[in-house]
Amino acid sequence: MATGPAWGTAGPEAPGSATAPGTGPGSLTGFTVAVTAARRGDQLVALLERRGARVLAAPTVRPLRPAQDSALRRATERCLSAPLDYVVTAEGVARREWMSAADDWGLGRRLGESCRNAVMLSRGPQGATGADGELLRWLLARDLRGRRIAVQQHTAPTAEFVAALRGHGAEVVVVPLPRRGPPPDPESVRRLVEQAVRREVQAIAFTSAPAVSGFLDTADELGALDEVLAALRATPRQGGVLPVCVAPAPGGGPGGAGGPGTGAGPGTGGGPVMGAGPGHGGGPVMGAGPEMGGALGPGGGRETGAGPVMGAGPGIGGALGPGGGPGTDGGPGTEGGPGTEGGPGSDWAREAGWGCERPLEEYGIRPACGDRGALGPLVRAIVETLPLGNRELRLAQHRLVLRGSMLLADGECRWLSPVQAGLLRALADRPGRVLSRGELLHRVWAGGGADEHAVETAVARLRGALGPYAALVRTVPKRGYRLSVPQ
Numbered sequence: 001m002a003t004g005p006a007w008g009t010a011g012p013e014a015p016g017s018a019t020a021p022g023t024g025p026g027s028l029t030g031f032t033v034a035v036t037a038a039r040r041g042d043q044l045v046a047l048l049e050r051r052g053a054r055v056l057a058a059p060t061v062r063p064l065r066p067a068q069d070s071a072l073r074r075a076t077e078r079c080l081s082a083p084l085d086y087v088v089t090a091e092g093v094a095r096r097e098w099m100s101a102a103d104d105w106g107l108g109r110r111l112g113e114s115c116r117n118a119v120m121l122s123r124g125p126q127g128a129t130g131a132d133g134e135l136l137r138w139l140l141a142r143d144l145r146g147r148r149i150a151v152q153q154h155t156a157p158t159a160e161f162v163a164a165l166r167g168h169g170a171e172v173v174v175v176p177l178p179r180r181g182p183p184p185d186p187e188s189v190r191r192l193v194e195q196a197v198r199r200e201v202q203a204i205a206f207t208s209a210p211a212v213s214g215f216l217d218t219a220d221e222l223g224a225l226d227e228v229l230a231a232l233r234a235t236p237r238q239g240g241v242l243p244v245c246v247a248p249a250p251g252g253g254p255g256g257a258g259g260p261g262t263g264a265g266p267g268t269g270g271g272p273v274m275g276a277g278p279g280h281g282g283g284p285v286m287g288a289g290p291e292m293g294g295a296l297g298p299g300g301g302r303e304t305g306a307g308p309v310m311g312a313g314p315g316i317g318g319a320l321g322p323g324g325g326p327g328t329d330g331g332p333g334t335e336g337g338p339g340t341e342g343g344p345g346s347d348w349a350r351e352a353g354w355g356c357e358r359p360l361e362e363y364g365i366r367p368a369c370g371d372r373g374a375l376g377p378l379v380r381a382i383v384e385t386l387p388l389g390n391r392e393l394r395l396a397q398h399r400l401v402l403r404g405s406m407l408l409a410d411g412e413c414r415w416l417s418p419v420q421a422g423l424l425r426a427l428a429d430r431p432g433r434v435l436s437r438g439e440l441l442h443r444v445w446a447g448g449g450a451d452e453h454a455v456e457t458a459v460a461r462l463r464g465a466l467g468p469y470a471a472l473v474r475t476v477p478k479r480g481y482r483l484s485v486p487q
Contacts (some may be wrong), residue, residue: 030406236389
């Protein structure tokens with residue numbers, strides 16, 4: 001049997017009573033939250049503890065040593081194969097990991113010099129979508145033809161960002177994030193799986209897709225995947241385990257403006273080249289320019305189930321005529337119209353994204369997510385969602401609130417064990433209705449391994465933990481138990 005969790009500093013470590021801590025808006029007092037992040041995990045733990053949560057740290061992956069990360073090394077060497085004009089990096093930790101890995105390969109000095117000679121740009125915290133859009137507009141306002149740009153991946157979508165730069169003629173080197181390996185403490189992840197099955201945690205926070213996959217893979221190895229998925233699908237109101245992720249990969253990125261039509265050059269052997277028109281519906285618009293002029297620029301616009309809609313770009317020049325002589329000059333191309341704004345909802349954009357929610361969505365689970373890719377919004381999503389599972393109970397003139405594993409009563413909090421809280425929640429789901437020992441056994445002991453005698457023992461201990469509120473739980477002889485509250 002696994003040992004208990006390694007709790008953070010917030011809250012008492014055993015059931016009992018105490019003066020109620022802050023339980024107003026924004027508080028997580030009474031809730032237990034697991035953190036699966038290795039990188040920046042300490043920061044997330046501190047943010048949650050500051051809100052009053054009990055925190056269980058169980059990193060499900062760890063960064064690999066640089067010597068093992070061949071993909072990152074190949075990208076770094078490609079960056080150094082010629083001068084870089086722009087370097088677009090992720091937030092500080094990921095950037096420092098890249099530079100540290102380059103040092104280990106003996107490439108640190110060269111990479112540092114290359115970056116110093118380029119324009120350094122940041123995608124903002126965790127590649128925040130708003131920051132990405134503003135940065136992309138800034139880059140696309142410049143002549144990118146023939147420019148070399150290094151773009152470091154992050155949890156925010158990278159594929160459409162890179163496609164836009166390449167569409168404007170840039171050579172883009174995508175620098176992957178450092179790869180992840182097995183968890184540093186596999187036993188802590190196994191304990192977390194067991195605690196999720198028993199609903200002993202109210203939420204699990206994920207900051208990357210590999211962290212989610214590592215947790216689910218461990219559940220599968222233990223033969224507990226179905227039970228874990230059932231716990232993750234259940235809502236806080238149902239006593240489930242809330243999965244929470246950083247901002248999801250959006251269904252469609254913001255549309256870039258259509259590029260202007262290129263001025264016409266001379267046609268060869270044929271008539272004048274075609275003029276430019278505004279971007280439309282989905283296909284590229286031909287602009288004036290030399291024969292088979294540059295790549296198509298991305299525009300905004302909405303398209304169902306495909307990639308971004310192409311905006312105006314350079315067009316096709318005159319074809320070679322039979323006589324082989326010089327043709328007439330092409331007329332000037334008109335300016336390309338602006339692309340329309342990108343819209344939500346394409347499978348393409350979700351495939352292009354790096355959102356950590358994707359492994360969960362493959363099982364039909366929609367996690368709670370922050371509104372952007374950073375730790376603060378992730379914590380805010382937990383704060384806003386977990387209290388939806390609170391239960392308000394009445395006993396005579398007393399108002400009682402069950403939140404997580406804590407019962408708040410008359411300004412006093414009474415900490416309950418996970419089984420005690422599960423029993424009280426099951427009874428509160430049907431106030432006044434009798435639940436048999438078998439029903440309680442099925443609902444509270446999800447992992448099995450208990451009998452009806454365990455129910456009797458747990459109810460006795462629950463009454464002891466409730467103290468002066470023990471009358472809340474009533475025994476109905478030969479039938480079971482019910483909650484003594486009005487319906």
